[in-house]
Amino acid sequence: MDVNLSAITRPIERLVATAQNGLEVLRLGGLETDSAPSPFQIVESVQMYKLRRYFPPDSRPGQPRPGPPVLMVHPMMMSADMWDVTREHGAVGIVHAAGLDAWVIDFGSPDKVEGGMRRNLADHVVALSQAVETVAQTTGQDVHLAGYSQGGMFCYQTAAYRRSKNIASIVTFGAPVDTLAALPMGIPANFGAAAANFMADHVFNRLAIPSWLARTGFQLMDPLKTAKARIDFLRQLHDREALLPREQQRRFLESEGWIAWSGPAVSELLKQFIAHNRMMTGGFAIGGQLVTLTDITCPVLAFVGEVDDIGQPASVRGIRRAAPNAEVYECTVRTGHFGLVVGSKAAQLSWPTVAEWVLWISGHGDKPSNIAPMIEQPAEYTDTGVTLSNRILHGVGEASEMALAFARSAADAVVAANKSIRTLAVETVRTLPRLARLGQINDHTRISLGRIIAEQAHDAPHGEFLLFDGRVHTYEAVDRRINNVVRGLIEVGVRQGEHVGVLMETRPSALVAIAALSRLGAVAVLLRPDTDLAAAVRIGGVTEIITDPPNLETARQLPGRVLVLGGGESRDLHLPRDAAVVDMEKIDPDAVQLPAWYRPNPGLARDLAFVAFTTVDGELVAKQITNYRWALSAFGTASTAALDHGDTVYCLTPLHHESGLLVSLGGAVVGGSRIALSRGLRPDRFVAEVRQYGVSVVSYTWAMLRDVIDDPGFALHGYHPVRLFIGSGMPTGLWQRVADAFAPARVVEFFATTDGHAVLANVTGAKVGSKGRPLPGAVHIELGAYDAEHDLILENDRGFVQVADVNQAGVLLAEPRGPIDPTASVKRGVFAPADTWICTEYLFRRDDDGDYWLLGRRGSVVRTPRGIVYCEPVTDALGFVNGVDLAVTYPISVRGRQVVISAVTLRPGATITAADLTEAVGRMPVGLGPDIVHVVPEMTLSATYRPTVSALRAAGIPKPGRQVWYFEPSAGQFRRLTSTARSEIVGAH
Known part of the structure; x- marks a missing residue:
């Protein structure tokens, strides 16, 4: 009988090989590959990072100059060695072989560096910016940034922070931008944002992530793939030659490639870029400077993993909308998250494409054939992440994936039909406490602006509150400044109940002054520079005036002592030795002893808190605003607009205007939102600040936004973060234009009586011109x-x-x-x-x-021989006429009878007809239309952008012309006004 010895020896040899290799893995952590790392030189070493230059060039004279520099950026939880996992097939090796200059920033392991576990995201961005500076100076060339996952986010943020200075291009691999578009594992956006906020505020503000937990979390993102890799390794443990090519990659992922993650950095990532999605909205802070991705102007190449469930395609492609000023390309690779940068697909496709890209951008090669311009996708997605088919083809079990897809489809159907139950729950949780508190306010309730700011500073001291001139100030910092100003006011003798004028430009010091008076229990008399200031001081019972340096000379002309506060860049006052002028900035708050009578925030709901002014028929009228009136508007705005910590309210109106004080500031403070102060409405600055600050809510008054929408240079490219416009008095035509230009943002129009008891809000914005319904809780x-x-x-x-x-x-x-x-x-x-x-x-x-x-x-009702005319509905109806810009309606008395006239201005190049007017007026459900409609070349606006009629009324009955029409009752329509018709109107008895 022949014996097949190989049949006997082969299993034994396999068993022995398995045992030998297994023992080596247990003893050394893996198989010895005899692979040496690529050579590199440490060019710069500071506490935050080390800057490596791989394959350093020969510095001897006559040697060729290295190619364009590529600086690679790793995510915080991974070691910088990820770029050199295998020398032949790693990133630095392939890049070097293509003739490029490979650089790597190594943030090190924070748990092994002094102060490392206190690092935040801004530290990494500032460090990367410094590294870019070093590489650019060393090589004399602009730098190509290449970042994986969060490292790619760092690249985007640094480019925005530097406004693309010294950056030739950005290459990212699976780097999320629109994080809420598609979260990992199909987590719904609302749930994910809420969870991220909670974890940031209550977990990672105390804890950090050790390296083992970072590794475990990454592996749990795709547990089936992790398990399959381990089983494959065990099955091939006998075949050393088969395992060696992938051994370094396996060891990297299983143990060596993971580093700790500092708690502040995790917390900031969760809050800023997941909960608040500020990569898309803008307004994230780097070293106190507000940054937006719209400042990226260099070319971008984004690698998209078709089966990447961490950097999901929808999230990665958000860069196209977030950076509208950059040329954005994409390269899709059929692989998962880590496979984009390490492994066979990366070696065969990703890194050769990067090399081609860099050479093309540098003018030394052709455009890579496998990249294409990224197509802008809509803000609302029908696909919540990696598709079912891609997951199945990638090896994920069909049953589990189909169940997951079914659950998502069901959720999508609910969302498409209406807001999800989760969204409603979040809004309810956010709104009900505010409404409950509002409902509990009575005469003796202690409530005030100063008190609410103190509460927010206590609950979220590091929460961002005030944005101005591109800088951000926390609640804690603003609250401290308010307390210091209170001490200064006490030092100069201001007491509770006194009326103190505030004559200041809209700036942080103005907000602080108003809040300090509130905290002291004094009354802030808000002085408008465009009115009769002497009369306002007299009517308001002002004893002192707080002013800033630009308004100092004006304030000195008024009766009362002048207190100079703030000024920032213009503090060189050269004040005379005059007891009537006090520089508040020279008072040391720590040296002020608080008197026994002082009690912070003593204001009761019934107490007078502010005095504002308006002009009615040329006469200055004071509006007294109690703490209750302020609270009603503040809590009502925050509830109606669903304001929270993720919102930024853009205050375009001055703080001396009721809209700025009650709606913008009040709503932001109660909602715990950020408030961005503007130096005034300028169309060329509006879009830039909206993106820089990440503005989600814009406040307005009357026709204010007309200057923006109708400006010839106005243009919105890509994504904008605005979701609401809140204010009062917006003309119907402008309302429609704003809604169209900023879709899907909507207009929330408020109406409130002077005493604040009746408050209405058009929350849905569906009925343009309506004041909506009663405010909840009012x-x-x-x-x-x-x-x-x-x-x-x-x-x-x-x-x-x-x-x-x-x-x-x-x-x-x-x-x-x-x-x-x-x-x-x-x-x-x-x-x-x-x-x-x-x-x-x-x-x-x-x-x-x-x-x-x-x-x-009630007093504006016009009684004509034809019947009753209500001016407001007429103005609204004419505003809907296509081509009409602004409209006003007013009566004129002619020989004892009232003639109703409407004046309109037209948009450039527009015309209107008598038929347009007849149709518009005919749709009014209440009241009659005007007797005459005429087109005027321009309309005077008040300081609050409200159209005025005094000059039009003084001009009397319009003369006949091509753009003047009168209503003929017998025909029921408008006709062009003739001399005969005008004579009949003027001469009628």
């Missing part, structure tokens, strides 16, 4: 039926006020809760015996859906 309101002909509020048979029917004119009545303004018109026994209501004197109609539409003040 007082109960009702419409009392109104007889416009006889100027009477109608009563029923029992003597109570009759409730207005649908689309019937009614007087807005508010059931008071909290302090009542002494100037308010109080009515009792209105709808029930002994009840109390405030008559606001505003007329509204209420449509079938319960939405309110303003008809104007």
Whole structure:
């Protein structure tokens, strides 16, 4: 019988080989590969990093100059050795072989460096910026940045921070940008953002991630692939030759390639770039400087892993919208996250493409054939991540993937139909406490601006609060500054209850001054530079005036002592030795002894907090604002706009205007949001600041945004972070243009009476021109039926006020809760015996859906021979006419009768017809249209951008012309105004 010895010896040899190799793995952690690392030189070594130059060039004279430099950036949890896992097939080796100059920044292991576990993201970006500077100076060439995963995020952030200076191009591998577009493992965006916020605030502010946990977390992202790799390794443990080519990569992923991750860096990553998604929105802070990816102007090449479930394609492709000023290309690779940079696919495709890209950008080669311009994708995605087919082809089990896909499809269907239950839950959790607190406010409740700022500083001291001139200030810093100013005010003798004028430009010191007066319990009298300041000081009962250096000379002309605060770049005051002028900045707050009477934030809801001014018919009128009135607007704005820590409110209106004080500042403080102050509305600065600050909510007043939208240079390229515009008085035509230009952002129009009891908000923005519905948590309101002909509020048979029917004119009545303004018109026994209501004197109609539409003040009703005309609906209707820019409606008395005239301005190149006017007026459900409509070349706007009619009214009845029309009642339509028709109007009795 023949014996096959190989059949006997082969299993034995295999067993022996397995045992030998296994023992080597157990003893050494892996198989010896006899592979030496690529040579490198440490060019720069500082506490934050070491800068390696691989294959350093021969410095002897006459040697060839190295090619373009490529600086590679690793993510925080991985070792910098990832770029040289295998010498022949690693990144630095391939790059060097292509004739390029390979550099690597090594952040080291933070747990082995003094202070390393306190590093934050900004430290890494600043360090990378310094390394770019070093490479550029050493080589004399601009640098190509190449970053993997979070290292790619560092590349984007550094390029933005440097405004692309010395950066030739950026290459990234699986680097997320729009993190909420597709989170790993299909985590829903709302849940992921909330979880990231919680982890940042309550976990990683105390803990760090050790290297073993970083490795485990990475492996758990794809547990099936990790398990398969380990099983394959064990199955081939007998075949050393088969294992050696992949051994260094295996050892890197299994043990050697992972480093610790500092808690502050993790916390900042979770909060800034996941919860708040600031890579997309902009407004992330690097060393106090606000940065946006729109400042990237160099070319970008993004490698996209088709089956990458960490840097998901939708998230990676966010760079196209986030960096609209850069040429962005992509290269898709059928691999997972790590396979983009290490492994066979990386060696065969990724790094040769990088070499070709660098040579092409440097003008030394052709464009790589496997890259293409990245196509801009919509902001809302139908695909939440890596597709089902790609996952299956990548080896993931069909059953689990189909179950996951089914669950996602079901979730997508819910989201498409309406807001998800999770979203509603998040909004409810955010809103209910505010509404509950608002509902508990009574006369004796301690509530004020200073108090809310102190609460936010206590709860989130390091939370970003104030943005100005490209810098960011935390709640803690602003609160400390407020307390210092309070001490200064006490030192100069200001006490609780005193009226102190504030004459300052919109700047941080103005906000601090207003808040300090609130904390002290004094009354801030907000002085407008465009009014009669002497009259305002007299009416406001001002004893001292806080001013800034630019307004110092103006303030010195007014009665009372002048207190100079802030000024920043212009502190060289050269003040005379005059007791009437005090430089507050020279007072040492630590040297001030607080008196026994001082109690921080003593203001009660009923107390007067602010005095603002407006002009009515040329007369200066003071508006008294109690703490309750401020709180109602602040809490109402924060609730209606769903403001939270991730929002940035852009305050375009001056702080001396009610919109700036009550809506912008109030809403931001209550919502814990950031507030960005502007030096004033400038169209050329608007878009830049929106992106730089990451503005999500823009405040406005009246026609303010017209200067932006209609500016010839206005253009939105790529993504913008704005989701809401909040304010009051926006003309209907402008409203529609703003909504179209910034879609899907919407306009939230507010209406509030002077005393603050009646507050309405058009939250959905669906009905352009509507004032919406009563603000949640505000007082109960009702419409009392109104007889416009006889100027009477109608009563029923029992003597109570009759409730207005649908689309019937009614007087807005508010059931008071909290302090009542002494100037308010109080009515009792209105709808029930002994009840109390405030008559606001505003007329509204209420449509079938319960939405309110303003008809104007009770005294603005115009009674003509044709019938009743309400000016507000006419102006709104004309604003809808295509081509109309602004419109106003006003009456003129002619021989004892009222003639209603509407003036409109047109957009450049636009024309309107009589048919347009007839159709627009015909759609009004209440009241009649005007007698005359005429086009005027321009319209005067007030300081708050409200169109004024005084000059138009003074001009009288318009003269006939091509763009003047009158309404002919017998025909029911507008016709061009002739001399005969005008004579009939003017001469009619």
